Amino acid sequence: MIADAIPTSKKPSSFEVRVLRQDAPGEPSYWERHQITYEPNLNVISVLQKIAALATTSDGKKTTPVAWDCNCLEEVCGACTMLVNGRVRQSCSALVDKLLEENPEGIELRPMSKFPVLRDLVVDRSRMFRTLEKIKGWIPVDGYGDRGPGPRESQENQEVRYPLSECMTCGCCLDACPQFAKVELFQRSDESDAEFGERKNRAYDQAFIGAAAISQAMLFNDHPTGHMNADERLEALSAPGGLQVCGNAQNCVAVCPKNIPLTTSIARAGRQLTWYMFRKFFDR
Amino acid sequence: MEDSSPSFLARHEFLIRRLHSLSGLIPVGAYMVVHLLVNASVLESPATFQKNVYQIHSLGSLLPLVEWTFIFIPILFHAIIGVVIVMGGIPNTGNYPYAANRRYTLQRVTGMIAFFFIAIHVFHMHGWFHADIWLEKVVRPLGGAEFHPYAAASSAGLALQNYVMVVIYLIGVLACVFHLANGIWTMGITWGVWISPKAQRRASNVCAVFGVLLAIVGVGALFGMRAEGSGEKLIEAREVETKMYDHKLESGELVPNPHKRGEGHEGQSEETAQVTVQE
Numbered sequence: 001m002i003a004d005a006i007p008t009s010k011k012p013s014s015f016e017v018r019v020l021r022q023d024a025p026g027e028p029s030y031w032e033r034h035q036i037t038y039e040p041n042l043n044v045i046s047v048l049q050k051i052a053a054l055a056t057t058s059d060g061k062k063t064t065p066v067a068w069d070c071n072c073l074e075e076v077c078g079a080c081t082m083l084v085n086g087r088v089r090q091s092c093s094a095l096v097d098k099l100l101e102e103n104p105e106g107i108e109l110r111p112m113s114k115f116p117v118l119r120d121l122v123v124d125r126s127r128m129f130r131t132l133e134k135i136k137g138w139i140p141v142d143g144y145g146d147r148g149p150g151p152r153e154s155q156e157n158q159e160v161r162y163p164l165s166e167c168m169t170c171g172c173c174l175d176a177c178p179q180f181a182k183v184e185l186f187q188r189s190d191e192s193d194a195e196f197g198e199r200k201n202r203a204y205d206q207a208f209i210g211a212a213a214i215s216q217a218m219l220f221n222d223h224p225t226g227h228m229n230a231d232e233r234l235e236a237l238s239a240p241g242g243l244q245v246c247g248n249a250q251n252c253v254a255v256c257p258k259n260i261p262l263t264t265s266i267a268r269a270g271r272q273l274t275w276y277m278f279r280k281f282f283d284r
Numbered sequence: 285m286e287d288s289s290p291s292f293l294a295r296h297e298f299l300i301r302r303l304h305s306l307s308g309l310i311p312v313g314a315y316m317v318v319h320l321l322v323n324a325s326v327l328e329s330p331a332t333f334q335k336n337v338y339q340i341h342s343l344g345s346l347l348p349l350v351e352w353t354f355i356f357i358p359i360l361f362h363a364i365i366g367v368v369i370v371m372g373g374i375p376n377t378g379n380y381p382y383a384a385n386r387r388y389t390l391q392r393v394t395g396m397i398a399f400f401f402i403a404i405h406v407f408h409m410h411g412w413f414h415a416d417i418w419l420e421k422v423v424r425p426l427g428g429a430e431f432h433p434y435a436a437a438s439s440a441g442l443a444l445q446n447y448v449m450v451v452i453y454l455i456g457v458l459a460c461v462f463h464l465a466n467g468i469w470t471m472g473i474t475w476g477v478w479i480s481p482k483a484q485r486r487a488s489n490v491c492a493v494f495g496v497l498l499a500i501v502g503v504g505a506l507f508g509m510r511a512e513g514s515g516e517k518l519i520e521a522r523e524v525e526t527k528m529y530d531h532k533l534e535s536g537e538l539v540p541n542p543h544k545r546g547e548g549h550e551g552q553s554e555e556t557a558q559v560t561v562q563e
Contacts, residue, residue: 086379176380178373178388206290240294244301247373248470249388251380253481263473264480271476277302 012038015096016058016106017047019066022117025124026186029117032066033058044084044091044099044109045070048121068121075257078170082121083110088175090257091121114175116184127183128169130204131213135236139226151224164219164265166258173211173252173262179245183207208245209237211252215265221272234269234276243269293368304365305474311354312362313464320457320498323440323505330437330512330521334528337436341544359402366395391466394459401456408443414543432546434529434538438521439546441513450510457502465495 014037022029034051035058045068052065068091070080075093084094085108099107115123141150153161174180183203187196217233220226237243243266252262293300322340326333343350375389406412411419411429423429430443444450469491472478478487512521529545532538 176376178376178385181372181374206294238298240290240297242298244298244474245372246474247369247388247391248384248473250384251376251382254380254382254385261481263484267473267476267479267484269476270474271479273298274476 011040012100012104014038015100015104017051018106018108019051019120020108020110021066021120022111023119025116025118025184032063038096040097042096044082044094044096044107045073045080047096047107048091048109066121067119076168078168081112081170081172081175083113083175084108086110088112088172088255090170090172093257112171112175114177114180114182115171116182125169125171126200127204127207128171128174128210128212130201131209132169132216134205134209134239135213135217135220135233136229137213137216137220139220139223140229141225153224157222157224161219161222163258163260164215164222167212167215167219167260168258169212170257171212172255172257176251176255177208177210178249178251179247180208180210205239205241207241209241209243211246211262211266214243214246214269215260215262218265218268218272230272231276234273237269238273238277243273300365301369302474304362304369305471307358307362308464308467309471312358313467315355315358316460316464317498320502320505323509324501326437326440326512327504327508329524330517331524331528334436334525337433338528338532341433363399363402367399370396387466391463391470394463394466397456397459398463401452401459404452405456408449409440432544434541434545435522435525437509437512438518438525440509441511441518441521443513444506444510445513450506453506454503457506458499461495461499461502465491465498468494 014035017034017036019032019034020029021032034054034056036047036050048066048068048070055063055065057063068080068082070092071077072079073092075090078090080091081088082091084091085099085103091109096107109121111117111121112123112125115125115127118124141147185196185200185203187193191199214237217237221230221233246266248263248266250263252266253260253264256262322336323333325336341347370392373388373392375392377386377389407423407426407428409429409431411423413419419429430439432439444453469484469488472487473484478484511517529538533540
């Protein structure tokens with residue numbers, strides 16, 4: 001049996017969970033309180049399951065189940081990212097015993113603050129995928145003929161790149177970033193889905209790209225084959241909303257659940273761009 | 285942000301931000317270091333400080349050009365872009381109280397303090413513009429344009445007798461020093477000089493030592509200058525400044541310049557007026 005984090009004498013019989021709810025995109029948000037019976041070894045996901053099962057607020061009113069996203073339940077997919085007691089993290093790895101130890105009052109759950117809320121704790125992180133498109137976060141190997149084996153990757157390089165490849169696009173780095181502002185647009189009545197999508201992408205492209213995409217640009221720039229397109233990624237990193245917006249608060253690296261050296265990637269991108277700009281300016 | 289085409293600032297964001305980063309060190313930061321060191325030379329003697337001021341003013345009619353090119357325009361650029369940057373940030377030290385995040389917020393706070401302090405300081409010592417009507421009708425009644433380069437230590441010392449001013453200068457100088465020291469650290473990341481967390485930690489230690497030393501120079505200059513503005517020291521300072529001025533007039537190195545000497549206008553304390561009469 002796993003040792004409990006809280007000694008038996010201090011265990012509460014129940015605890016309160018405050019959830020910031022929102023019924024639909026653009027709707028006002030509101031707080032709801034839920035009283036949950038304590039059990040050892042709960043995590044925030046199992047608390048949310050209990051809330052869904054009860055569907056009753058702490059003052060006894062019937063309510064709709066709180067909506068949330070989750071998938072892997074082992075902190076590798078990033079789907080269940082939300083603000084737990086004000087800090088961004090995965091709710092699957094947020095253990096209730098630890099949270100109550102830090103704050104016996106209860107637990108506060110909010111959706112991520114920098115992404116459009118779809119419902120309750122579910123947010124739309126498509127901006128992150130747009131930034132991966134922007135920096136061409138892939139290795140282009142498509143072609144008609146066999147181009148033979150690619151360049152070899154050294155062990156040393158592999159060890160630098162592997163941690164960067166662990167990024168699960170959860171968005172913790174962006175939510176904690178003081179330079180990353182929320183971009184939320186709403187579809188107009190006279191606008192087709194495609195038009196709206198284009199308008200959204202234009203807005204996303206103007207706004208800060210953030211640590212995750214900068215780090216991915218370094219991951220693919222360091223790849224022996226990906227290196228062949230390094231300049232295109234650097235061009236994207238120096239476009240409006242690019243690396244230059246970074247303010248070096250370094251929250252990204254502090255909150256990253258995968259301990260990715262994001263600030264190292266940011267500084268390396270800065271160095272690559274310094275040389276790239278020299279080359280671009282003096283070689284033309 | 286929605287549909288309008290990107291603004292000039294947005295289109296050239298990368299270049300502008302890199303120039304902003306560079307201008308903070310060269311020339312603005314470098315100028316500030318020289319400025320504080322020259323001011324601190326008053327700790328040696330008012331004559332040393334006066335000599336340094338004469339050296340700067342030996343540029344003659346070139347001085348305004350040099351000042352505008354290397355000081356005013358870069359500071360204005362750094363300040364205006366800086367305000368734009370501050371407006372784009374959402375400080376969050378409450379939820380994320382990490383050291384680097386606190387420095388991020390402090391960098392913005394000290395930047396804004398520096399913005400207002402430099403405006404106050406340039407008004408207080410120089411009056412912003414040298415037009416006579418402006419100086420007589422607006423600046424002097426408000427207690428500005430107190431510094432007179434040909435009576436350097438005594439006029440600066442007198443200007444710093446007010447406690448409120450001393451507090452403003454103390455906060456302002458320390459804010460500027462922090463902003464420069466921390467700015468050098470972030471600049472090293474921006475340009476890709478220090479990359480690994482270890483290298484960044486070493487760099488931040490070096491920047492901290494630099495900041496502490498510069499703060500000592502700055503605070504020393506402030507209180508050293510203030511000390512020249514009262515009592516025995518004021519009389520001595522006025523004496524040596526008069527001697528140096530007269531000597532330069534005699535040798536033909538200077539033509540009389542009552543403006544820079546601080547003669548012939550109201551707003552001087554009685555003590556200065558007395559010394560002026562003695563001349």
